Amino acid sequence: MCFSFEADLVAGAVLLPLGVATLRATTSPRQWPLASLPIIFAAHQLIESVVWLGIGTDNRVSDQLFHAAIVVYLAIAQVLLPALVPAAAWLVERDRRRRQLMLLPIGAGVMTAAWFAWSIATHDVGAHESGNALAYDTDIHIGPWITTGYILATCGAILMSSGRYLFAFGVANVIGLSLAALVAYEAVTSVWCVYAAFSSVLLLIHFRAERAGQAARSDSGDGSGAARPPARHPAPN
Numbered sequence: 001m002c003f004s005f006e007a008d009l010v011a012g013a014v015l016l017p018l019g020v021a022t023l024r025a026t027t028s029p030r031q032w033p034l035a036s037l038p039i040i041f042a043a044h045q046l047i048e049s050v051v052w053l054g055i056g057t058d059n060r061v062s063d064q065l066f067h068a069a070i071v072v073y074l075a076i077a078q079v080l081l082p083a084l085v086p087a088a089a090w091l092v093e094r095d096r097r098r099r100q101l102m103l104l105p106i107g108a109g110v111m112t113a114a115w116f117a118w119s120i121a122t123h124d125v126g127a128h129e130s131g132n133a134l135a136y137d138t139d140i141h142i143g144p145w146i147t148t149g150y151i152l153a154t155c156g157a158i159l160m161s162s163g164r165y166l167f168a169f170g171v172a173n174v175i176g177l178s179l180a181a182l183v184a185y186e187a188v189t190s191v192w193c194v195y196a197a198f199s200s201v202l203l204l205i206h207f208r209a210e211r212a213g214q215a216a217r218s219d220s221g222d223g224s225g226a227a228r229p230p231a232r233h234p235a236p237n
Contacts, residue, residue: 004132005052008045008194015042015197018204025207027214033088035207040076040084041197047073048190051127051134070125074138077189078116082109082150086157095162102157109153115146134190151177154196165206172199 019039026035047069054066061069086105093099119138126137142150155177158170176195180188 005049008049008052011194011197012042012044012046012049015039015045015200018042018201022200022204022207025204025211027207027211030091031207031210033084034092035203037085037088037203038197038200040080041193041200044073044076044193045197047076048134048193055127055129055134067125070127070136071120074116074120074125074136074189077193078120078138078150079113082116082153083113085109085154089157089161089166092163092166093161098160098162101160105152105156105160108149108156112146112149112153115149136189138189163206163210165202165209169199169202169206172196172202 015038019036019042022035022038023032026032050061050065050069051073053060054063054069059066086102086109090099090102090106093102116138123138127134129135151174155170155174158166158173161167161170173192173196176199177188177192180191180195
């Protein structure tokens with residue numbers, strides 16, 4: 001797949017209505033952090049389209065805007081997502097045992113996000129084109145432990161979810177992250193974020209299924225899923 005300014009712009013435009021639809025499908029404030037992911041991914045792609053404008057010799061944006069777009073893009077990919085995703089999965093999980101297990105990826109996410117925040121703050125940030133994708137300079141500082149923590153944070157809690165569509169979202173992201181590392185390791189952040197963005201359609205499916213299930217339980221009368229007994233009427237005299 002060829003990535004470019006136009007590709008990121010189209011991806012962001014496509015994901016925005018998906019993000020709005022996902023938020024509208026929620027039934028509880030506890031679902032909002034997870035449901036916000038498609039909109040975050042949409043903004044992420046639009047920000048990267050600005051980075052593309054600063055690549056090359058023509059420099060269609062100022063150096064200040066180019067640098068700011070890189071910093072914000074990396075802050076979302078490497079700081080916000082590893083902290084947000086496991087916490088958001090924990091908030092919507094109903095099974096107590098699974099919620100306890102999710103504390104591990106939450107901890108990994110906090111530590112990984114803190115390391116990336118330090119890396120972005122203390123190292124020069126830049127981006128360059130690599131194999132029709134964007135490679136960010138901070139990626140060269142990522143070692144095996146940080147990689148493991150990032151995968152555990154962004155995929156681990158989702159894989160522990162009892163929701164089948166959330167589990168599928170986790171599987172899709174593990175596959176996408178693995179393929180991105182194998183095909184374009186230097187540009188793994190950019191490639192995987194595009195993959196994760198489009199796989200977030202599974203979040204919309206999940207929340208719509210949740211809403212439909214809640215409506216069905218409400219229609220049953222007592223929330224247990226049992227059919228409501230027919231009303232009794234007095235026999236005519």
